[in-house]
Amino acid sequence: MISAQDQTFCIKCGNLRVFSRQWKDKFNGKGSVITHTESVCPDVECQKIVDAKFAELREHKVASEERRKSAALLKKTEREARLAGSS
Numbered sequence: 001m002i003s004a005q006d007q008t009f010c011i012k013c014g015n016l017r018v019f020s021r022q023w024k025d026k027f028n029g030k031g032s033v034i035t036h037t038e039s040v041c042p043d044v045e046c047q048k049i050v051d052a053k054f055a056e057l058r059e060h061k062v063a064s065e066e067r068r069k070s071a072a073l074l075k076k077t078e079r080e081a082r083l084a085g086s087s
C-alpha cells in the first residue's frame with residue numbers, strides 16, 4: 001500500500017513518478033535505520049532531462065559557493081595588502 005505521502009510527481013511532465021528503488025541506511029551510525037526510496041518518471045527520456053537539470057543545479061550551487069569563497073578570500077587579501085601598505 002502506497003501512502004499519498006510517498007507519491008511524487010515529475011517536475012517536468014507532471015506524471016506520477018514510479019517507484020525505482022529502495023535501500024536502507026543507518027542514520028549517523030546511531031542505530032536508527034532510515035529507508036530511502038527513489039522514484040523516477042515513467043517516461044525514460046523525461047527522466048533523463050530531469051536528471052540533467054538536477055545535475056546542472058547541483059553544479060551551479062557548487063560554482064556559486066566557490067565564487068563566494070574566493071570573493072571572501074579576495075576581500076581578505078585586499079585588506080591585508082592595504083594594511084601592509086599603510087604601515
Ligand SMILES: [Zn+2]
Pocket residue numbers: 010011012013014015041042043046047
Ligand atoms: Zn516526466
